[in-house]
Amino acid sequence: MGEFDLIKRYFKREPRRAALGVGDDCALLQSAPGTQLAISSDMLVEGRHFLSTVDPRKLGHKALAVNLSDLAACGARPLAFTLALALPRVDEAWLDAFSEGLLALADAHDCELIGGDTTQGPLNICITIFGEVPVLEGKSQALLRSGAKPGDDLYVSGTLGDARLALEVFRGTLSVPAPVFELARSRMEQPTPRVALGLALRGIANAAIDISDGLLGDLGHILQQSGVGATVEVDLAANRVAARSLCTSSAGLPGSQIALEQWRSWALAGGDDYELLFTAPVAARDLVAKAAQSSQTAVTRIGRIEQPSGLRLVDSQGQALPDNHTSFDHFT
Amino acid sequence: MGEFDLIKRYFKREPRRAALGVGDDCALLQSAPGTQLAISSDMLVEGRHFLSTVDPRKLGHKALAVNLSDLAACGARPLAFTLALALPRVDEAWLDAFSEGLLALADAHDCELIGGDTTQGPLNICITIFGEVPVLEGKSQALLRSGAKPGDDLYVSGTLGDARLALEVFRGTLSVPAPVFELARSRMEQPTPRVALGLALRGIANAAIDISDGLLGDLGHILQQSGVGATVEVDLAANRVAARSLCTSSAGLPGSQIALEQWRSWALAGGDDYELLFTAPVAARDLVAKAAQSSQTAVTRIGRIEQPSGLRLVDSQGQALPDNHTSFDHFT
Numbered sequence: 007m008g009e010f011d012l013i014k015r016y017f018k019r020e021p022r023r024a025a026l027g028v029g030d031d032c033a034l035l036q037s038a039p040g041t042q043l044a045i046s047s048d049m050l051v052e053g054r055h056f057l058s059t060v061d062p063r064k065l066g067h068k069a070l071a072v073n074l075s076d077l078a079a080c081g082a083r084p085l086a087f088t089l090a091l092a093l094p095r096v097d098e099a100w101l102d103a104f105s106e107g108l109l110a111l112a113d114a115h116d117c118e119l120i121g122g123d124t125t126q127g128p129l130n131i132c133i134t135i136f137g138e139v140p141v142l143e144g145k146s147q148a149l150l151r152s153g154a155k156p157g158d159d160l161y162v163s164g165t166l167g168d169a170r171l172a173l174e175v176f177r178g179t180l181s182v183p184a185p186v187f188e189l190a191r192s193r194m195e196q197p198t199p200r201v202a203l204g205l206a207l208r209g210i211a212n213a214a215i216d217i218s219d220g221l222l223g224d225l226g227h228i229l230q231q232s233g234v235g236a237t238v239e240v241d242l243a244a245n246r247v248a249a250r251s252l253c254t255s256s257a258g259l260p261g262s263q264i265a266l267e268q269w270r271s272w273a274l275a276g277g278d279d280y281e282l283l284f285t286a287p288v289a290a291r292d293l294v295a296k297a298a299q300s301s302q303t304a305v306t307r308i309g310r311i312e313q314p315s316g317l318r319l320v321d322s323q324g325q326a327l328p329d330n331h332t333s334f335d336h337f338t
Numbered sequence: 339m340g341e342f343d344l345i346k347r348y349f350k351r352e353p354r355r356a357a358l359g360v361g362d363d364c365a366l367l368q369s370a371p372g373t374q375l376a377i378s379s380d381m382l383v384e385g386r387h388f389l390s391t392v393d394p395r396k397l398g399h400k401a402l403a404v405n406l407s408d409l410a411a412c413g414a415r416p417l418a419f420t421l422a423l424a425l426p427r428v429d430e431a432w433l434d435a436f437s438e439g440l441l442a443l444a445d446a447h448d449c450e451l452i453g454g455d456t457t458q459g460p461l462n463i464c465i466t467i468f469g470e471v472p473v474l475e476g477k478s479q480a481l482l483r484s485g486a487k488p489g490d491d492l493y494v495s496g497t498l499g500d501a502r503l504a505l506e507v508f509r510g511t512l513s514v515p516a517p518v519f520e521l522a523r524s525r526m527e528q529p530t531p532r533v534a535l536g537l538a539l540r541g542i543a544n545a546a547i548d549i550s551d552g553l554l555g556d557l558g559h560i561l562q563q564s565g566v567g568a569t570v571e572v573d574l575a576a577n578r579v580a581a582r583s584l585c586t587s588s589a590g591l592p593g594s595q596i597a598l599e600q601w602r603s604w605a606l607a608g609g610d611d612y613e614l615l616f617t618a619p620v621a622a623r624d625l626v627a628k629a630a631q632s633s634q635t636a637v638t639r640i641g642r643i644e645q646p647s648g649l650r651l652v653d654s655q656g657q658a659l660p661d662n663h664t665s666f667d668h669f670t
Binding site for chain 2: 025026029030031032033034035036037039041042043044045046047048049051052053054055076077079080082088089090091092120121122123125126127128130132134136137139141146148150151152214215216231
């Protein structure tokens with residue numbers, strides 16, 4: 007199968023929203039009046055972002071999910087994406103499953119594939135995604151990293167640290183009962199982009215980011231770009247590890263022997279969570295709760311933004327805890 | 339150096355046109371009223387699209403040039419691009435030169451870097467580029483592959499086949515004098531995207547494509563998508579190999595011994611030319627000449643679009659020539 011047959015068979019569909027889709031030198035996309043385009047690119051490399059053994063259907067899901075998560079963090083409505091794909095060889099079963107997983111998630115978010123590239127090379131998946139953000143009275147409604155204000159509550163969506171737990175099992179450094187592993191593995195391989203929550207938080211949240219490199223590292227970007235500091239109550243985050251709840255509710259599971267410090271570390275610096283970390287005024291607590299409800303997404307308040315710069319970690323008694331967590335960096 | 343320092347040092351600049359550039363979850367780009375966005379992605383892989391020994395400055399140029407060429411083929415004005423980069427390691431000298439070559443060409447086309455991704459992995463460069471096309475009275479002014487009409491002249495810009503000649507020298511299948519190789523090598527490593535010509539051809543050309551996989555292969559896309567056929571006078575294309583002119587003008591050069599059939603093959607199916615192949619009505623010949631002049635780009639008429647489907651190759655006497663040329667395909 008040649009390059010053009012491959013595109014036609016697995017990836018070409020009739021454009022619905024785009025003025026022109028796959029098959030010309032460029033795709034054509036027209037923004038609605040009074041909107042701007044939110045654009046993000048993510049590149050996934052075998053061995054770095056996914057294991058070579060991963061189910062290609064789940065990989066297709068994840069490749070788009072991490073991009074949708076960036077739109078969610080900006081409060082942008084998904085519109086379209088391009089896919090550039092380097093493949094070692096044409097493997098029809100792999101392409102079948104990969105494209106199914108990819109396009110199923112795309113359909114769920116009404117986000118259409120409008121173009122891209124295919125080439126031979128070490129497996130590499132690069133998606134660039136486009137979303138729409140309203141501009142009201144000249145002001146973008148996008149959620150940014152730079153808007154956090156002293157006094158804001160700090161929130162996180164969903165669950166934390168499970169992807170890292172699964173990675174440790176894959177690495178062989180940890181052994182957990184099958185139900186715990188399956189739960190964690192699904193969070194690692196098929197993260198849920200919090201698009202509905204991001205949309206619901208427009209006009210409510212002051213700042214937002216998606217957690218890809220670990221909660222504290224990504225919080226650092228908000229603090230730096232907003233020129234503020236924060237206090238995080240560590241165990242409110244550590245309680246958000248879904249696998250931990252499972253261990254706790256099944257006291258006989260050996261996983262319940264995992265030390266508190268370990269849960270804390272996975273929650274604060276695990277990486278690959280694709281949850282939203284955001285800040286909002288104390289006066290907006292009811293609105294945040296409503297946004298969580300309308301988007302059917304759990305939201306947990308884990309701390310507060312403060313004037314003094316720097317990050318302070320405390321336990322449930324308010325006692326200071328050391329910050330010895332390092333976030334994920336591809337080059338260090 | 340970590341991922342964020344790397345981005346800051348080599349790739350982060352103040353946005354001029356974008357509402358938000360590098361450094362948040364998404365970039366924000368607002369289209370001008372009455373325009374649509376032309377979008378294209380190209381992925382370059384070491385060993386497929388460039389040799390591992392290439393000067394990184396030239397690689398930076400080429401990575402953006404092949405994307406600008408897609409905008410040119412649509413008649414789109416360059417606006418912005420994202421860069422996703424997988425690097426085996428952080429090599430500061432390499433990054434210095436690569437970013438210089440990339441950003442110099444970006445500046446020359448007033449096309450700004452607004453976001454992207456960096457990760458560790460086998461060297462891979464994925465650029466997604468954004469251009470602007472006017473929409474007049476509800477009709478996009480983009481040049482498409484599908485607009486060719488029977489009777490149209492068929493034109494090609496610039497020069498053909500030199501990149502392939504250089505590749506053959508690198509492969510060791512050919513030996514040519516140094517001046518011939520240097521000329522061909524610069525065409526292979528630093529192609530010139532025909533952006534100004536593409537813009538000048540809006541409203542004049544009926545169809546256009548950029549030649550990346552070889553003239554005949556890319557012409558095939560125009561014919562198929564327009565539902566037409568064509569006759570190409572082969573030696574009008576073969577005369578456009580710049581290295582051939584150099585050989586001819588320096589009769590003592592051994593390169594002048596290269597057979598006519600070889601020049602024809604490189605011109606028709608060499609690949610990596612990044613010239614524009616376009617069609618326009620016979621009545622528009624003066625306008626095409628003016629577009630060539632205003633964009634300071636050579637344009638050569640090499641054939642004609644016809645009603646009967648299929649591709650016919652002829653010599654200067656109108657005698658049929660066999661088409662035994664195959665265009666480049668990454669998977670066959």
